[in-house]
Amino acid sequence: MEAPAAATRHILFLNWRDTRNPEGGGSEVYVERIAGELVRRGHQATLLCATHAAGPAEEVTADGVRVLRRGGRHTVYLRAALAYLAGALRLGPLSRRHGGRPDLIVDVGNGLPFLSALYARRPVIALVHHVHREQWPVVLGRWLAKFGWWVESWLAPRVYRRCQYVTVSAATRNELATLGIDPARVAIVHNGTPDMTVGVVPRSAQPSLVVLGRLVPHKQVEVALRTVAALVGELPGLTLAVAGQGWWEPQLRQVAEDLGVTERVRFTGFVTDAEKRELLAAAWVALTPSLKEGWGLTIVEAGAVGTPTVAFRGAGGVEEALVDGETGLLADDVDDFTAKVRLLLTDEAYRSAMGTAARAHAARFTWPVSGEKFVALVTRAANAPALAPAEPVAASYLVP
Template sequence: MKVLTLTWEYPPRTIGGLAVHVAGLSHAMARKGVDVNVVTVGENQENSYIEQGVSVHAIPPYFLPPKDFISEIQHLNFSLLEKSIKLINEWGKVDIIHAHDWLVAFAARTLKHIYQLPLISTIHATEYGRNNGLHTDLQRYISSVEWWLTYESWKVLVCSKAMKSEVANIFQTPQDKIAVINNGIDIKNIKTSKESLRTNYASSNEKIVLFVGRLVPEKGVQILIEALPRVLTFEPKTKLLIAGKGPYENSLKDLVRAKGLESRVNFLGFVNDKERDELYRYADCIAFPSLYEPFGIVALEGMVAGSPVVVADAGGLSEIVQHGVNGLKFIPGNAYSLSEQIIRTFSDIPLVARLVKRALEDVTKKYSWDGIANQTLNLYEEIIDESTTTQWVPPWFKNNHIFPAEYYPKFGRYEV
């Protein structure tokens, strides 16, 4: 089976969880003998290589100054489309196209219709969900492209039941068109050094509360900062470490200064995988206070590192963590509730021992990439089988014109 995957981020270009997901799934599929070909964004010049059995083609966008964000994305899609057409013509055959998020929708839809290939898409998040509504013309435009991608797709993949509900409600996508396949994690990739580096981040008598993620409002780091003063009343020697970068960073630093917490909060910026894994290992509590979270791969990473996780009872996080069983939950957006659960991880040592033991068991059992690749491969095979027995243009539609001729170009799914 030959798969063409389109994505706007892929390691080493990692902006959020999407890159981790695409890489993890692609590697697992390659281990099962699938011919996976990833076309993604590159830097400066084209670079094609094979990595863990996956053929990666990193293509720079057109060297034109974009007038705005949307034109930048369209330049990117033209580059991806140009490379993909060359590859498909060279190969002579592709079985299925897999598009990840709206940023590659233009290229994906065009390839679908040029070569009459089945298209599957993964919606990792929605513009509506990220912004708690659509408030600007740009947000409304992005949401319309997301809808268009779901409409053009044979099946729509999402990572949680919460995301299935979100996609169905926002885009009116039929329930039977949406499949839930969780994100996964490569447990063997979460490594910690035997050499103690904890003192790089905090003194030996300080408690570490850790956040890892992109610094944007929906990740809820502001709630964590708001919760810190009450945590400090219980454990004055607590250090909050914030690992990650993003457009909300300066606002968060302003909040820290306004609360007089400069000595208790450390912004680490971008950390590589090794540093991230060390932080997970040495944290006394890992907090994910997201206001919006389709899934939360970082929560899985924290759970296998042997430290207790505290998550907002929201989105995919709520499905991963069972309160008091493999982690702790708090009321989303509620700093008091968050502080209560962080304090529990400091004070109830027997509970923490039970949580971390069960967390590792659950992640190992439910979230391996090999298992997730099996589910995805089964879906691919189902779609490919259906596509071989489905007429691309239904005869009844082509031969029985029920609309004026000028309307037919608007039926993007059909050639008439």
């Protein structure tokens, strides 16, 4: 552990999920790695998230981050507010000076934020991975989607109008600006690249693809399945590994059956970090057909083992995680996606050169560097004058 910071603080992260949650993803990895970097620098970090069967009510991670699981998928937001107001978080010795409350809150908005700036008399940093404009209609019905988008695009910018923002890419900072959030208040702290050290893992003998992530509609894994169906006639040995789990898996299996590629597609379910590294290292090309990503963690993970990625142009932070034409290729539509995959699968020299460039690009992003940047944000926010909670939003505005 590194030497303690000059001013040791307790930071509370509010996030709907954690990495042990079966539905956890890149956002959760980011939060816990950043929290771990704060601990390494002498701070205390607590994560409050929703309960689930894969984790106990309380635990401490290997990085020293305390995890509290309270409430369910929808009630975690209310439980967080009640626990804070009651001073019932039992956050440890540093928080006793504040009646059981933290020095600073990092409020993670995955579409729906915790709105902690309404009730917390502490500095709040609003962490936004990406804007969910396109996802709301895909994930929810018409009216719930409208409500979700209203919260994200209208209510949240007003609740956090006094707060420092942080995001993971310039693309998201630009999108936040369209919601009226001054880019000067939005810091960028990129994801680090996880340790992707892997033993000798040869590339598969036959052309192979891999898509890694949660199996939910907006990840658009169907595009990967249709790519296999379109190319299998030209590349008879082509296979696809779909690594991850999620409630959309039955629908994806049905799509594979309808396309006649069931024998070409392997659904791996949950994979360990070691299994993930091996899958990415063995594949010829990685696919990220997601509608939107704040960063594109799987892109740099694939790059770290020399595997180029094909993704969609305009899908948020993927345009920074991937350097088009150098570390992978960006497609304009589904047909172009298939064409870009075909190009990489059939041109070994081009694919190999991209893999080498992808490995170098991924090495630029490290968690220690990201941790240093985040510590600077925490220090600046914690040293700001004490804030009263944001004024309540007028009742007449509480309907979209």
